[in-house]
Amino acid sequence: MKPRISLSAALFALLASGCATSPAPMPTTSQPEAQSAIPWSRDQSLATMSERVDRDAYLDAYVLDIGQGLCVYVDCPDEARPLLIDCGSDKLGRSTSRQITDWIDQGAEAAGSIALAISHPHADHYDVLPGIERARVESATAGGRRSDYTNRRFLNWFGSTNQLQVFSAQSSQLDYAPLSCGSATVDVLSANASGHTSENGDSLVIAISWGSTTLILPGDAEIENETAAVATARRANRFENQTTAVISSHHGSDEEGSNDEAFFAFWEPRYLIFSAEPTYRHAHPRCSMIERTQHLVAQGRETQIRCGVREDVLRTISTPAQLISTYNQGHVRIRLSRSDITVACLITSPACPVALDPGDVPATRTPVS
Numbered sequence: 001m002k003p004r005i006s007l008s009a010a011l012f013a014l015l016a017s018g019c020a021t022s023p024a025p026m027p028t029t030s031q032p033e034a035q036s037a038i039p040w041s042r043d044q045s046l047a048t049m050s051e052r053v054d055r056d057a058y059l060d061a062y063v064l065d066i067g068q069g070l071c072v073y074v075d076c077p078d079e080a081r082p083l084l085i086d087c088g089s090d091k092l093g094r095s096t097s098r099q100i101t102d103w104i105d106q107g108a109e110a111a112g113s114i115a116l117a118i119s120h121p122h123a124d125h126y127d128v129l130p131g132i133e134r135a136r137v138e139s140a141t142a143g144g145r146r147s148d149y150t151n152r153r154f155l156n157w158f159g160s161t162n163q164l165q166v167f168s169a170q171s172s173q174l175d176y177a178p179l180s181c182g183s184a185t186v187d188v189l190s191a192n193a194s195g196h197t198s199e200n201g202d203s204l205v206i207a208i209s210w211g212s213t214t215l216i217l218p219g220d221a222e223i224e225n226e227t228a229a230v231a232t233a234r235r236a237n238r239f240e241n242q243t244t245a246v247i248s249s250h251h252g253s254d255e256e257g258s259n260d261e262a263f264f265a266f267w268e269p270r271y272l273i274f275s276a277e278p279t280y281r282h283a284h285p286r287c288s289m290i291e292r293t294q295h296l297v298a299q300g301r302e303t304q305i306r307c308g309v310r311e312d313v314l315r316t317i318s319t320p321a322q323l324i325s326t327y328n329q330g331h332v333r334i335r336l337s338r339s340d341i342t343v344a345c346l347i348t349s350p351a352c353p354v355a356l357d358p359g360d361v362p363a364t365r366t367p368v369s
């Protein structure tokens with residue numbers, strides 16, 4: 001993450017490790033309510049000297065290269081505890097599940113706890129979570145229904161799904177407190193938009209806004225969620241002039257109305273990011289989706305993106321649209337600074353010319369040159 005010794009963080013670490021008020025009282029076994037802290041936290045005394053740089057100057061969202069899945073770790077400003085939004089699959093990514101969860105544990109140790117969101121109940125969005133061993137999860141919010149979360153490893157790790165905070169069908173929640181992120185605002189623009197007729201269509205659509213910048217995380221949204229999210233955003237009347245980065249719905253799928261033109265026309269993405277692995281059988285992102293939407297994304301220097309025509313048939317698109325894919329670029333950091341958005345990547349490209357320090361992101365299976 002962001003190694004640096006800061007005096008306030010060092011003081012916090014000393015206080016937290018040595019005094020009785022320190023972090024995270026473990027809840028007693030008689031607290032089953034969704035609002036309580038989650039009782040399976042492994043370790044609550046892990047404040048360390050591992051600090052981050054300028055935690056009040058940036059909001060950093062790391063889209064981790066986990067292959068055909070999604071795992072976004074958000075380092076919040078104001079030394080607030082971070083968010084983890086989805087974490088599932090390591091099918092073919094550069095980092096293994098273990099490398100990803102070791103890194104998340106390291107961040108959670110420094111921060112004390114995390115808040116968790118699971119966009120919807122598909123394994124490629126939550127099956128890596130059981131590898132997290134040291135993070136104290138302060139709250140867990142999920143799309144879909146509690147009964148949809150049937151992954152056995154997840155249930156063994158998580159305990160009771162009563163602890164999942166879920167929304168009623170077809171809802172939204174502006175300024176959603178359980179996912180607060182320091183002085184940034186977190187909105188659930190859409191939840192369960194399909195009315196439980198499609199698990200992807202139930203995905204949470206989350207907006208994280210800080211100053212004049214917004215990051216959109218739509219999970220595996222389809223046309224219903226994207227339409228509902230835009231309607232909520234219009235009603236909120238505070239997104240129209242934001243600079244935005246958008247994580248592509250459903251890894252860049254071109255089915256079920258995902259990545260709708262109206263969705264992009266509203267957000268006008270400065271950057272569109274794919275968390276995807278085209279060599280896996282779904283062949284995401286789809287070339288047809290890129291060709292359909294690339295004119296709606298900010299234009300810059302010509303960049304190359306590998307995409308799927310169908311299973312086992314891939315090609316490379318060259319486009320001035322500012323597209324970034326974890327398949328091409330590895331781990332991606334989206335940095336909000338209140339007034340601007342910048343990106344950095346493990347492997348640079350014309351759309352992502354700034355290199356991430358490999359020491360600041362999860363280790364990879366093989367060294368990345």
Ligand SMILES: [Zn+2]
Nearest residue numbers: 122124220250
């Ligand atoms: Zn997915």
